[in-house]
Amino acid sequence: MAITGLILIAFLVMHMFGNLKMFIGAEAYNHYAEWLKGALESGGILEPLLPHGWFIWIFRAFMLACLILHIYCAAKVWAASLRGRGSRYVSVTRREQTVSARLMRWGGIALALLLIFHILMFTTKTIRPGFEASDDPYSMFVGAFGNWWVLAAYIVFMLVVCLHVRHGFWSAFTTLGGNVSPQARTILNALAYFVAALIFVGFMLPPVAVFLNLGVN
Amino acid sequence: MRIKLRIWRQAGPDAPGAMQTYQLDNVSEKMSFLEMLDMLNEQLTAQDIEPVAFDHDCREGICGMCGVVIDGSAHGRYNSAVPTTTCQLHMRSFADGAVIDVEPWRAGAFPVIKDLVVDRKAFDRVIQAGGYISVNTGSAPDAHATPAPKRQSEKAFDNATCIGCGACVAACPNGSGMLFTSAKITHLAMLPQGQPERALRVKAMVAAHDAAGFGGCTNIGECASVCPKQIPLASIGQLNRDLIASLFKGDGK
Numbered sequence: 001m002a003i004t005g006l007i008l009i010a011f012l013v014m015h016m017f018g019n020l021k022m023f024i025g026a027e028a029y030n031h032y033a034e035w036l037k038g039a040l041e042s043g044g045i046l047e048p049l050l051p052h053g054w055f056i057w058i059f060r061a062f063m064l065a066c067l068i069l070h071i072y073c074a075a076k077v078w079a080a081s082l083r084g085r086g087s088r089y090v091s092v093t094r095r096e097q098t099v100s101a102r103l104m105r106w107g108g109i110a111l112a113l114l115l116i117f118h119i120l121m122f123t124t125k126t127i128r129p130g131f132e133a134s135d136d137p138y139s140m141f142v143g144a145f146g147n148w149w150v151l152a153a154y155i156v157f158m159l160v161v162c163l164h165v166r167h168g169f170w171s172a173f174t175t176l177g178g179n180v181s182p183q184a185r186t187i188l189n190a191l192a193y194f195v196a197a198l199i200f201v202g203f204m205l206p207p208v209a210v211f212l213n214l215g216v217n
Numbered sequence: 218m219r220i221k222l223r224i225w226r227q228a229g230p231d232a233p234g235a236m237q238t239y240q241l242d243n244v245s246e247k248m249s250f251l252e253m254l255d256m257l258n259e260q261l262t263a264q265d266i267e268p269v270a271f272d273h274d275c276r277e278g279i280c281g282m283c284g285v286v287i288d289g290s291a292h293g294r295y296n297s298a299v300p301t302t303t304c305q306l307h308m309r310s311f312a313d314g315a316v317i318d319v320e321p322w323r324a325g326a327f328p329v330i331k332d333l334v335v336d337r338k339a340f341d342r343v344i345q346a347g348g349y350i351s352v353n354t355g356s357a358p359d360a361h362a363t364p365a366p367k368r369q370s371e372k373a374f375d376n377a378t379c380i381g382c383g384a385c386v387a388a389c390p391n392g393s394g395m396l397f398t399s400a401k402i403t404h405l406a407m408l409p410q411g412q413p414e415r416a417l418r419v420k421a422m423v424a425a426h427d428a429a430g431f432g433g434c435t436n437i438g439e440c441a442s443v444c445p446k447q448i449p450l451a452s453i454g455q456l457n458r459d460l461i462a463s464l465f466k467g468d469g470k
Contacts (some may be wrong), residue, residue, distance in 0.1 A: 023437070044347055049233045052318045059374070073331040074458035076447060077432075077433040077435065078389075078434075080391070080427070080431075081388075081390070081391035081392065081393075081433065081435075082369060082430050082432075083325050083338070083392075083432065084326065084329075084389075084391055084392030084393060084430060084432020085323070085324060085325060085389070085391060085392035086322060086323045086324045086325040086326075086392060086431070087323050088323070089289055089323055090223075090225070090236055090318060090320060091289035091318045091320070092289040092292045093288060093289035094387075094390075094439060095290070095295075095296070095439060095442040095443065096439050096441075096442045097390065097437050097439055098437075101435070101436075101437045101438075102390075104435065110234055139241060143254055154398045165341060167436075170298060170436065171435060171436040172435045174450075174453070174454055174457065175436065175457055176455045176457065176461065177454055177455075177458030177461055178328065178454065179451055179453070179454035180451050180454045180455055180458065181451050182449060182451060184451065184454070185451065208466065
């Protein structure tokens with residue numbers, strides 16, 4: 001669960017980096033998207049090591065496998081918790097539990113649902129608010145985030161993601177044996193806040209810029 | 218002091234339980250929480266009501282026998298700066314006229330025996346699985362016969378102070394006994410005498426922990442914050458480190 005979680009966080013950081021290419025301009029952004037899919041005339045990522053267009057499917061299969069393993073482990077831990085905690089307390093006061101730790105499980109479910117919505121919108125293009133299926137990635141981006149409700153839904157999506165990353169980042173390193181002193185605990189927690197904040201800001205900048213018509217050509 | 222108590226009453230392991238309210242007058246703020254319960258029980262006995270069953274022994278915070286959840290916090294630590302056992306909690310920590318909720322440890326692995334008394338034999342099963350070192354009995358070796366590095370021996374001692382009260386399990390939203398298990402793992406892993414069985418021990422104790430019905434650790438930190446002996450969350454980190462290392466060793470399965 002820790003390993004798949006960290007892989008998913010690494011993916012998020014790369015995804016965020018890709019989104020920020022929007023600020024360089026439509027051409028750079030579209031070129032990057034086509035390069036990932038191996039849809040360029042000159043080839044794409046990892047060509048000629050892999051045949052044309054293979055990388056994206058191998059990558060998608062790998063991410064899906066990570067996601068399924070992550071959810072499977074979470075379900076096992078959840079089942080053990082339901083058994084382990086026994087009957088509920090009449091009154092409960094928590095001293096340490098953070099909001100992010102508290103929302104790990106329900107937040108994880110919300111995250112999975114929002115992710116499906118995200119893929120239906122920008123990958124399969126089944127839901128098309130403000131853009132056409134034939135649009136290039138940049139026009140799709142600009143079209144979608146011109147709608148206030150898409151932006152609002154995206155803010156919720158990113159808040160859920162970052163809360164999950166906040167506890168997940170610290171928890172993953174602890175599970176892997178990183179927390180062996182009070183100092184390590186402070187550092188890992190601080191890093192978790194930093195990574196969560198970085199991901200939130202990095203993902204929110206492009207849509208907000210589109211919505212407010214700032215720096216978008 | 219005049220207080221109102223809401224106490225979990227349960228006649229037996231399979232009987233249904235419920236919170237019962239009792240009014241208690243003339244409580245001295247110098248009383249410990251358990252002395253206050255003694256006072257309540259004397260009054261209940263005089264009224265021909267079954268007294269409240271609760272576990273206790275040394276009453277000086279070193280045996281690990283006592284422990285109830287007070288106002289939703291294990292050992293009633295709540296927001297106090299000082300870690301405590303129930304017996305070392307004094308009535309001066311409560312306001313006059315307070316309504317105090319008293320519940321037993323609640324965890325799948327700790328079934329209620331009666332009222333506030335729970336069965337903590339699950340901890341014994343975890344210790345039996347590996348919380349020891351195998352040595353020949355006989356005359357005790359000289360204390361300095363095997364050198365132990367200062368830093369490690371200090372850490373071993375800090376972890377050996379665990380009294381096995383079960384507050385960590387009671388406070389854990391997952392009902393996990395990882396802090397207890399990791400205190401013993403860290404204690405023995407830091408000392409030269411613990412090395413021969415180190416990999417075997419961590420595998421066996423974690424397996425026994427899971428088999429005893431405890432939940433899994435999700436690194437929330439509630440356990441360490443209510444621990445009367447201040448076993449740190451870092452001990453669970455040490456257990457995780459040892460468990461991962463043990464996967465690359467042939468000992469056990």
